[in-house]
Amino acid sequence: MSLSFENKVAVVTGAGNGLGRSHALLLGSRGAKVVVNDLGGSGAGEGSDATVAETVVAEIKAAGGDAVANGDSVTDGDKIIQCALDTFGGVDIVVNNAGILRDKSLHKMSDSDWDMVYEVHLHGAFKVSRAAFTHMREKGFGRFVMTTSAAGIYGNFGQANYSACKLALHGLSQTIAIEGRAKGIASNTIAPIAASRLMGTVMDENAMAQLSPEAVSPLVAWLCHADCDATGQLFEVGAGWISRVRWERSLGEYFADGFGPDDVAAAWDKINDFTDATRPRHTGDTMKAIATNPKRKK
Ligand SMILES: NC(=O)c1ccc[n+]([C@@H]2O[C@H](COP(=O)([O-])OP(=O)(O)OC[C@H]3O[C@@H](n4cnc5c(N)ncnc54)[C@H](O)[C@@H]3O)[C@@H](O)[C@H]2O)c1
Numbered sequence: 001m002s003l004s005f006e007n008k009v010a011v012v013t014g015a016g017n018g019l020g021r022s023h024a025l026l027l028g029s030r031g032a033k034v035v036v037n038d039l040g041g042s043g044a045g046e047g048s049d050a051t052v053a054e055t056v057v058a059e060i061k062a063a064g065g066d067a068v069a070n071g072d073s074v075t076d077g078d079k080i081i082q083c084a085l086d087t088f089g090g091v092d093i094v095v096n097n098a099g100i101l102r103d104k105s106l107h108k109m110s111d112s113d114w115d116m117v118y119e120v121h122l123h124g125a126f127k128v129s130r131a132a133f134t135h136m137r138e139k140g141f142g143r144f145v146m147t148t149s150a151a152g153i154y155g156n157f158g159q160a161n162y163s164a165c166k167l168a169l170h171g172l173s174q175t176i177a178i179e180g181r182a183k184g185i186a187s188n189t190i191a192p193i194a195a196s197r198l199m200g201t202v203m204d205e206n207a208m209a210q211l212s213p214e215a216v217s218p219l220v221a222w223l224c225h226a227d228c229d230a231t232g233q234l235f236e237v238g239a240g241w242i243s244r245v246r247w248e249r250s251l252g253e254y255f256a257d258g259f260g261p262d263d264v265a266a267a268w269d270k271i272n273d274f275t276d277a278t279r280p281r282h283t284g285d286t287m288k289a290i291a292t293n294p295k296r297k298k
Contacts, residue, residue: 077127
């Protein structure tokens with residue numbers, strides 16, 4: 001079996017380096033026409049360099065593929081999608097991957113550390129996705145991949161800005177999955193781990209040597225393929241390992257009307273007991289749990 005992306009147009013943001021470059025090369029080698037977007041700034045989001053995206057386009061073309069360079073910031077997402085429409089006549093796949101880091105512990109984090117990380121990761125992904133979604137709806141097909149992080153799923157010291165935006169990307173993905181379902185549009189989230197210039201700031205050289213971006217891209221490509229019907233899901237991926245992550249909810253405790261903090265304290269063990277835990281999948285599962293409270297007056 002050889003999964004093909006012939007006749008598909010893929011936009012990969014932040015594709016000039018690291019993971020994005022690897023995703024773009026793989027999709028390009030499988031026949032996708034690729035918009036290689038990259039602002040070309042520093043790992044902290046300063047400056048720009050048009051040659052960063054152009055270099056990856058040259059690599060894709062040298063391997064026999066088709067690609068165009070785009071140097072806009074993801075905060076101008078509509079321009080990136082317009083580039084796909086002008087060059088290749090459509091957009092089928094969006095990999096929201098562009099990212100920067102401005103790590104500081106919370107009490108030292110400036111407004112600009114927060115704002116810059118928000119702008120690139122969350123606002124940028126929103127701008128690119130909204131512009132693409134409009135065209136995908138008309139066409140009846142689309143695939144999104146959002147890039148979160150273990151720091152987003154679990155939190156990480158010194159990354160309040162990054163972890164907040166990263167988990168929010170999964171929220172965005174889950175809603176795109178719901179809004180896009182009837183129009184053939186799927187959206188999933190990956191939490192990758194790979195050696196890159198961003199990780200160089202938080203990992204030592206030994207650990208970096210184990211992790212190649214090329215071990216993340218096969219999952220991205222599969223999630224972008226028409227044959228893959230996964231949507232709204234979250235995966236951890238890296239170093240030859242791929243795993244799905246989902247929510248788990250304890251059975252909890254029900255309280256009668258007028259309950260107070262002492263009742264909560266008394267039921268604390270039961271609230272935290274994951275025996276026979278359930279796996280809620282949508283907001284309806286929350287409403288169902290609330291509606292079945294046996295201790296409330298009808
Ligand atoms: N490397 C990892 O282990 C790891 C772990 C978790 C999450 N991630 C996420 O994966 C993604 C890729 O990271 P990477 O490790 O390959 O880093 P990287 O620095 O090698 O690549 C990120 C790219 O995004 C580009 N970029 C930054 N701001 C941009 C903007 N405003 N518009 C367009 N492009 C912009 C950069 O120029 C860079 O080329 C990021 O979202 C990162 O948060 C990476």
